[in-house]
Amino acid sequence: MYAAPAMTDFVFDPPQRILLGPGPSDVPARVLSALARPTVGYMDRSYTDLLAALQVQLRGLFRTDNTETLTITGPGTAAMEAAIYNVVEAGDRVVCCVHGYFADRMRQMAERCGGDVTVVSADWGKPVDADALKAELARRGGAKLVTVTHGETSTGVRQPVADLSAAAHAHGALMCVDTVASLGGVEFAMDDWDVDIAYTGSQKCLSVPPGISPISFSPRAMDVVRGRKTPCASWFLDLLANLTVWERPNKYHHTGAVNLSYALHEGLRIIEEEGLGERIARVQRTAEAMWAGLEAMGLPLVVDAAHRLPTLTTVRVPDGVDEARVRAELMSGYGIEIAGGLGPFAGKVWRIGLMGASCSARNVLLLLTALEGALTEQGHGVSPRAGAAAASERLNAG
Amino acid sequence: MYAAPAMTDFVFDPPQRILLGPGPSDVPARVLSALARPTVGYMDRSYTDLLAALQVQLRGLFRTDNTETLTITGPGTAAMEAAIYNVVEAGDRVVCCVHGYFADRMRQMAERCGGDVTVVSADWGKPVDADALKAELARRGGAKLVTVTHGETSTGVRQPVADLSAAAHAHGALMCVDTVASLGGVEFAMDDWDVDIAYTGSQKCLSVPPGISPISFSPRAMDVVRGRKTPCASWFLDLLANLTVWERPNKYHHTGAVNLSYALHEGLRIIEEEGLGERIARVQRTAEAMWAGLEAMGLPLVVDAAHRLPTLTTVRVPDGVDEARVRAELMSGYGIEIAGGLGPFAGKVWRIGLMGASCSARNVLLLLTALEGALTEQGHGVSPRAGAAAASERLNAG
Numbered sequence: 161m162y163a164a165p166a167m168t169d170f171v172f173d174p175p176q177r178i179l180l181g182p183g184p185s186d187v188p189a190r191v192l193s194a195l196a197r198p199t200v201g202y203m204d205r206s207y208t209d210l211l212a213a214l215q216v217q218l219r220g221l222f223r224t225d226n227t228e229t230l231t232i233t234g235p236g237t238a239a240m241e242a243a244i245y246n247v248v249e250a251g252d253r254v255v256c257c258v259h260g261y262f263a264d265r266m267r268q269m270a271e272r273c274g275g276d277v278t279v280v281s282a283d284w285g286k287p288v289d290a291d292a293l294k295a296e297l298a299r300r301g302g303a304k305l306v307t308v309t310h311g312e313t314s315t316g317v318r319q320p321v322a323d324l325s326a327a328a329h330a331h332g333a334l335m336c337v338d339t340v341a342s343l344g345g346v347e348f349a350m351d352d353w354d355v356d357i358a359y360t361g362s363q364k365c366l367s368v369p370p371g372i373s374p375i376s377f378s379p380r381a382m383d384v385v386r387g388r389k390t391p392c393a394s395w396f397l398d399l400l401a402n403l404t405v406w407e408r409p410n411k412y413h414h415t416g417a418v419n420l421s422y423a424l425h426e427g428l429r430i431i432e433e434e435g436l437g438e439r440i441a442r443v444q445r446t447a448e449a450m451w452a453g454l455e456a457m458g459l460p461l462v463v464d465a466a467h468r469l470p471t472l473t474t475v476r477v478p479d480g481v482d483e484a485r486v487r488a489e490l491m492s493g494y495g496i497e498i499a500g501g502l503g504p505f506a507g508k509v510w511r512i513g514l515m516g517a518s519c520s521a522r523n524v525l526l527l528l529t530a531l532e533g534a535l536t537e538q539g540h541g542v543s544p545r546a547g548a549a550a551a552s553e554r555l556n557a558g
Numbered sequence: 559m560y561a562a563p564a565m566t567d568f569v570f571d572p573p574q575r576i577l578l579g580p581g582p583s584d585v586p587a588r589v590l591s592a593l594a595r596p597t598v599g600y601m602d603r604s605y606t607d608l609l610a611a612l613q614v615q616l617r618g619l620f621r622t623d624n625t626e627t628l629t630i631t632g633p634g635t636a637a638m639e640a641a642i643y644n645v646v647e648a649g650d651r652v653v654c655c656v657h658g659y660f661a662d663r664m665r666q667m668a669e670r671c672g673g674d675v676t677v678v679s680a681d682w683g684k685p686v687d688a689d690a691l692k693a694e695l696a697r698r699g700g701a702k703l704v705t706v707t708h709g710e711t712s713t714g715v716r717q718p719v720a721d722l723s724a725a726a727h728a729h730g731a732l733m734c735v736d737t738v739a740s741l742g743g744v745e746f747a748m749d750d751w752d753v754d755i756a757y758t759g760s761q762k763c764l765s766v767p768p769g770i771s772p773i774s775f776s777p778r779a780m781d782v783v784r785g786r787k788t789p790c791a792s793w794f795l796d797l798l799a800n801l802t803v804w805e806r807p808n809k810y811h812h813t814g815a816v817n818l819s820y821a822l823h824e825g826l827r828i829i830e831e832e833g834l835g836e837r838i839a840r841v842q843r844t845a846e847a848m849w850a851g852l853e854a855m856g857l858p859l860v861v862d863a864a865h866r867l868p869t870l871t872t873v874r875v876p877d878g879v880d881e882a883r884v885r886a887e888l889m890s891g892y893g894i895e896i897a898g899g900l901g902p903f904a905g906k907v908w909r910i911g912l913m914g915a916s917c918s919a920r921n922v923l924l925l926l927t928a929l930e931g932a933l934t935e936q937g938h939g940v941s942p943r944a945g946a947a948a949a950s951e952r953l954n955a956g
Contacts, residue, residue, distance in 0.1 A: 393792075
C-alpha cells in the first residue's frame, strides 16, 4: 500500500490584511461565516431555493429584469469567457473598445473563439469615445458584438456605457460590458443603459471571496445565443446548458460552488440592507475624500475627474520614488495591500481600490497616513498630515 | 438614485445533511473553518506560500513527480475541459473510452474543441476492455489522446487504467484519466500507471467544498501542450497561462479561489494525517461492509465485485419499488442524500456514495437501517435487521 509523503511542515494562517488593491477586497465576518455553513448537495431543496433567491438578488444588483441572470462557477475571467464565447462564432465580426488591460483581454477572448475582431482604442487613462465606435461600426458593417469594460481596473477609468450601447444597437450589434470592478460600487443600470450582456466578479465591490461570478443576458442576447449555427466553443461555459441548473426543477450540468453561493447571498444581503444607491453614494464620497487627500499630498491622479472610477484609483508615482518599496512598506508596516501598474503603467502608477467592505473612511485615513510615512522615508517631501487633513475635511463636509 | 428592491424574505439556513450521493460529500468542520479564514490577495506572500505547499500535497495525492501540478479555478467539469482542450486541436484524432455518463462527457468535450473522435464503448456497468482499445488504436492510427474515467460516477465502475495507458502509449497517444470520483478514496498511481493527464474535483473523496479542481500533466503531455500549432480553444483554461500563477514569483492570470485553496489545503492535511494508503483501505473496508449489507437485504449490486468502485455503489431498484419515494423518505426522515440513476440507469438504480468524510461505519449502518424502513413501508419485504447485521459482522471482522 502506498505511503503518503511526510506531512508538510507548512502551517497556514493567513494574516488579516487591509485589502486596498484591485481585488479581492476585505470580506466581512458575516460573509465568511455564511461561507462556512454546511455543504449541501446541488439538488438539495435548500440549495435550489437559494439559487432562486440569488437570481432575484442579482437582478436587483444588475438593475435588470433579465430572466437569464445566473452565476458562473469560476472567477470573473470565466464569466468574461462565458459572455463572449456564447455569442461569438468563428468569423463573426466583433468590435472591441480597448482602453486598458481587461478591455484588451476581452479582445483576446473574442479572437480566441474565432471572432473577426477590430479595435476602437483609447489611451490608457482615457475612456473610449462613442463617436469613434460609431465610425468603426459604420466603416465595417455587420458587427455582431461590441465589448468594453465599465470600470477598467488597469487604469481607473469609468467608461460611459449608454452611448456605446446606443451606437452598438444602431448597427445591429449586441453590447457586452465588463462590470467586474464596478458593479455594486458604481452606478450601473443594465436595462436603462440597454446593455445586452454584463458580468462581474464576487471579490471586488461585493466583498465575497473569489470563485463565483454573476452574469446576465438580455432577451436580445438570448435570441443570438439560441440562434447560433455552431455550439459554444466552451462546453463548460455553454450558457444554454448552464441555465438548466437554474430552472426548477433543475437539471445537472456541473456541481456549482455551493459554499460560495452561500457567501454571495450574504454579501448581497449586506448590500440590500445598506441600499444599493446609498452604497454607491458612500463609495463616491469616500473616494472623493481620498482623492482630495492624495492631491493635497502632491500625488497626481492619472484619470481626469469626469471619468475617474471611485472603486479603483490610479496615482502617478512621483519621480525618484521606488514604487515597489512603498508598497512593500505599506504591507510590512500596516498589512495594507495596494497594487502596482499593469502593462504600460507598470512601475509608473499605484492602483488603490476602495471596493466593498474595504471602502471606509478609516481605511482612507490610515492609507494616507501610511503613504505619507513611506514617501517621507524615501526622502520625498510631503507636507505633514496634509493628506489626512484634506480627506477628513471632505469627509466631514459630506 | 436607484432604490434597491425590497429585501428578500428568504432566510438561508442550510441543514446538516448526511451526503451519501455522488458528491459533494460531507465537509469536516476543520475544513469549513479553514474556508472561513480571512481572504488575502492573490499576490500575498501567504497565498503564494500556500500554493507552493498545495502543489507538494497534490503531487502526493496523484502520486506523481509532475512539475505541472496545479488547481483549476472551477468545478471538475472545468478541469475536464482544461485536460482535453489543452491537448486537442481541430482535426486531432481522439479515442474516447465510453462506459458511462462522464466518460461520454469527455467525448463531447473532445468533439467540442474540434477533435476527430472515435469511441470504444462498454455497456453501462462494465469497464472498457483494453483489447478493444488496442484494436481501435491500431485500426485508426495517429491518435493523439485516449480518454477514460477511472471511477465512473454514473455506473459505479472502477476502470483498470494501467492497461489502457500501455495501449495508448504503444500507439503514441497520451492517456487522460478522470479521477473525480476516485482520487483520495481509491488507489490511483499517476506515475506508476503512466497516466499523462489526470484531474479530480474537490467535493468528492477530498471532502472539500466544490469549486476548485486539482489537475496534473506529465512531461510527455507538456511536450504536446507546448508543441501545439494553435492556441488552446479556451482562454480561461489555457494551461500555459494558468501555470504562470504557480511560478515563483507568480504572475497574474485570473483571481484564484483563495478561500477554497485554504479548504483544499486543510482537506489534504486530513488525508496526510490518516495516511493515503490507510484511507484507501478504510474506504474499501467500509464499502465492502455496505455491499454485504445491501446483498443481505436482497438488493442486487449492478457492478461485479472485480470492478466495483468503493466510493460509488450502484444498486438495482427492486421491481415494484418507487425509487424516488425511497430517496425522498431517506431525505425527509434522516437528512440522508443518495442519488438516482442518470441516462439509461434513470429510475433503475440508486447511487450511493462513500466519499471522504461521508465514508464511515456509522453512516453505513444508519443508511441500511433507514433503507430497510423505506422499503418495508412500500411493502417490499426485507428480512428485519439483515442488512445492518451483515454490515456489522463484516466491519467487526475487519
